[in-house]
Amino acid sequence: MRPEILNSGYRPGTKLLFTLVRVFSGRPLPDAAKLVFYRPDFYGGPAKTFTHEAMRGPSQWSVGDRELMAAVVSQANDCAFCVGAHTATAEQAYRDAPKVRAVLTDLDSAPIGDGLRATLRMLTKLTRQGTVSANDMRQVLAAGVSRRQVEDALAVCAAFNVTNRLADAFDFERLTPDGYAAGARFLLKRGYR
Template sequence: MRLDILNHGYRPATRALFTLIRVFSGRPLPDAAKLTFYRPDFYGARAKRFTHAAMRGPSAWSVADRELMAAYVATINESSFCIGAHTATAAQAYGDGAIVDTALSDLDSAPIADGLRATLRMLGKLTRDPNAVTPADMRAVLASGVTPEQIRDALAVCAAFDTTARLADAFAFDLLTSEGYAAGAKFLLARGYR
């Protein structure tokens, strides 16, 4: 159920900022960004810091790999808004949408590294049922060449986008056009999640 607060629950200065963004970009601010401006002290500021660190902070995973993780978690959660946003961002980051499309539709045949494949499998299992992940699952990821630090980084991506996907669905975020997702992806790759 879409809450009217996403359309009108902002201070005048924030509404002016939204207008400026629309004027200069030619597009309205996506609901995911709007939500971070509503009660920023409660959710928005913390969410932006955590998500930016997970997605753009130091990591052995590339930005493209982390965006693919976000798209994969969104796909498991069946969150249309997040699937569109992070599929577009991962495709731009890799410079190849076919890699992303294949990973999301048939992980076994995707042209990605075995460590990333094993990590995505584990994230998928975790997203479906947090209690189902076992030490054997984590040993399988480690055996694929992924380091404990990479597992930690992947878990941070999963946490950020499990939360975002649930909010997107709970608040019925408006879906964007393919051009809107592409523009958002360009912005995320240039500026991150701040």
């Protein structure tokens, strides 16, 4: 159930910003962006910093890889808003929509490297079961993934397990395909700040 405060509980300067975004973009600010402006000292600021570092900080994973991880984690959580947002962003980052769709349809036959496939399997298991074993990690490392890459993937997983739950708890409004595409362009240009 969507709390009304997420529609109206903002300071006048923030409301003005939302109006400017709507005027210049022709679209309302998505609920994910609105949430970080509500009580920014409690949730918004720390969440933006953590998510931006996970998704855009230095990593051996590409931006497309990390956006795909976000989409896969969101799919494991059945979070429709985030699946749409991060599928669109991964498609634009890779410039390869069929590749992204293939991963989300059938990970085993998708045209991706073994390391990414093993990592996505591990993230799916961690998201669904809340745990992974030492053997799961050995399989990821054996596929050529570095320890640092594992840490980076786990940061993406953590960020989106939180975001997915908030999106569902606050009933984030799903966007049109054009709305997701516009959001993806913004995320690729500006990141999560």
